[in-house]
Amino acid sequence: MVSIGLIGDYDSKVIAHRAIPLAIQLAASELGIAAEFQWVPTSEITSRARVSHFHGLWCVPASPYRSMDGALLAIRFARESGRPFLGTCGGFQHAVIEYARNVMGWADAQHAETAPQSQRAVISLMECGLVEVSDAIVLKPGTRIREAYGCEEIVEGYHCRYGLNPQFLSRLTSGSLEITAQDRAGDVRALELSDHPFFLATLFQPERAALKGISPPLARALIGACATI
Numbered sequence: 001m002v003s004i005g006l007i008g009d010y011d012s013k014v015i016a017h018r019a020i021p022l023a024i025q026l027a028a029s030e031l032g033i034a035a036e037f038q039w040v041p042t043s044e045i046t047s048r049a050r051v052s053h054f055h056g057l058w059c060v061p062a063s064p065y066r067s068m069d070g071a072l073l074a075i076r077f078a079r080e081s082g083r084p085f086l087g088t089c090g091g092f093q094h095a096v097i098e099y100a101r102n103v104m105g106w107a108d109a110q111h112a113e114t115a116p117q118s119q120r121a122v123i124s125l126m127e128c129g130l131v132e133v134s135d136a137i138v139l140k141p142g143t144r145i146r147e148a149y150g151c152e153e154i155v156e157g158y159h160c161r162y163g164l165n166p167q168f169l170s171r172l173t174s175g176s177l178e179i180t181a182q183d184r185a186g187d188v189r190a191l192e193l194s195d196h197p198f199f200l201a202t203l204f205q206p207e208r209a210a211l212k213g214i215s216p217p218l219a220r221a222l223i224g225a226c227a228t229i
Contacts, residue, residue, distance in 0.1 A: 001034045001035070001036060002028070002033055002034065002035040002036070002055050002056070002223055002226040002227055002229075003035070003036050003037070003038070003053070003054050003055050003056075003226075004024060004035065004036070004037045004038075004054060004055065004056050004057070004058055004222070004223070004226065005037070005038055005040045005051050005054035005056070005057045005058070005074070006020060006037055006038065006039045006040060006058050006060050007040050007042065007045070007051070007057055007058065007059040007060060007070075007071055007074045007075075007091070008039070008040075008041075008042065008059065008060035008061070008062060008063075008065060008071070008090070008091075009041050009042055009043075009062065009065055009066050010039045010041070011062060014061065014062045015159070015205075015208065015211070016060060016061040016062065016088070016089065016159070016205050016207055016208065017060065017061075017062065018211070019205075019207040019208050019209075019210045019211050020037075020058065020060060020207045020210075021037060022207075022210035022211065023206075023207040023209070023210035023215070023216045023219040024037050024219055024223070025210075026210050026213070026214070026215040026216070026219070027215045027216065027219035027220040027222075027223050028223055029215075030215045030220060031220055031223055031224060031227075033223055033224075033227050035223055035226075037058075038054075040074070041066065041070075042065040042066050042067040042068070042070035042071045042074075043066045043067045043070055044070065045067065045069075045070030045071070045073050045074050046070065046073075047073075048073065048077045050074075051074045051077055051078075052077065052081075054083070055083070055084065055226035055227075055229045056078075056083060056084035056085065056086070056198075056222055056223075056225065056226035056229070057074055057075075057077075057078045057083060057084070057085050057086075058085075058086045058087070058088070058091070058222065059071060059074065059075060059085070059086070059087040059088070059090070059091030059094060059095065059201075060088060060089075060090065060091055061088055061089035061090045061091065061159065061160075061205055062089075062090060063089075063090030063093065063094065063111075063113070064090075064111070064113060064114050065090070065094075068094070068097075068111070068114065071094050072094060072097065072098045072101070075087070075091075075094060075095055075098040076098050076102055078199065079098065079099070079102075079193065079196065079199060082196060082197050083229070084197065084198040084199075084222055084225035084226050084229070085196075085198065085199045085200070085201075086200055086201070086202075086218060086219075086221075086222045087200070087201035087202070088201070088202050088204070088205050088206060088207060088218075089158070089159065089160050089202075089203060089204070089205050090160075091201060092190075092191070092201040092202055092203045093111060093123045093160075093162055093163075093203075094111075095191070095199075095201040096122055096123055096164055096172065096191070096201070097109050097110070097111060097122060097123060099172065099177055100120075100122045100168070100172060103175070103176075103177075104171070104172065106120055106122070108120045109122045110122070110123075111123045111162065112124045112125055112162060112165075113125075113161075113162055120168075121165055122164065122165050122168050122172065123162050123163065123164065123165060124162065124163070124164075124165035124167075125161060125162055126160075126161060126162060126163045126187075129160070129161040130158035130159070130160050130161070130163075130203070130204075131158070131159055131160070131161060132157070132158075132159055133157065133158050134155055134156065134157040134158070135155065135156070135158070135183055135184075136153055136154070136155050136183065136184055137153065137154050137155070137156055137181050137182070137183055137189050137190070137204065138152065138153050138181065138182055138183070138184065139151070139152060139153065139154065139180065139181050139190075140178075140179070140180045140181065140182075143178070143180040143181075143192055144180070144192055144198060144200055144221065145180050145181055145190050145192065145200060145202075145218070146180070147221075148217040148218055148220065148221035149217045150217070156202075156204035156205070156206055156208075157204060157205055157208050158203065158204050158205065159205060160203060163187065163188065163203055164188045164191075164203075169188065173191075176193050176194045176195040176196070177191055177192075177193060177194075178191065178192050178193070178194050179191060180192045180200075181202070188203070189202065189203050189204060190202040190203070190204075197225065197228075198221070198222070198225035200218065200221070200222075202218065206218045206219070207219065
């Protein structure tokens with residue numbers, strides 16, 4: 001039995017929150033792997049012990065979270081322990097912040113939504129918001145996301161206004177944090193850690209495919225990675 005911790009503050013009004021349980025069920029069924037999940041409110045994550053028993057973690061959309069510190073603690077645990085991790089939308093944004101703070105050493109790294117005056121807002125307001133927008137995304141060859149989808153280009157949907165701040169892009173991706181998907185304009189849409197068994201974050205929300213009865217490739221990839229733990 002694979003167990004996945006859903007890092008985020010459940011809200012039935014959030015489309016992605018309704019989609020993720022379906023995504024896990026569809027993906028597990030397709031793979032023939034028994035899987036269960038548990039919602040983990042960010043305010044409950046005050047130590048690694050709260051998330052250490054899961055085979056994998058999925059940091060879900062709908063931030064700001066009640067506790068940014070809780071979300072970042074869970075992401076750091078996954079990164080440092082080699083535990084499979086998927087971050088979508090808000091999960092992408094907070095994976096970038098965690099990496100900036102704890103790998104780059106930028107203790108003042110922030111999210112512009114919650115700290116608009118920050119001089120180190122590694123997540124900033126995008127010039128063009130992506131609220132209920134679908135767009136084409138090009139996947140980099142030889143990456144986990146390309147392997148999961150099995151094709152070069154995909155179309156996925158978004159519900160966000162904030163993305164990776166271009167001002168910090170080259171420094172953030174100078175090490176193991178790798179750009180693995182971009183839109184046709186070259187803007188970053190997915191990141192992976194090259195030195196981690198499975199650590200993938202997308203600005204888009206792949207889980208929404210489950211609402212159409214489709215097993216999302218990244219949910220399958222996450223469960224498959226968890227099954228190897």
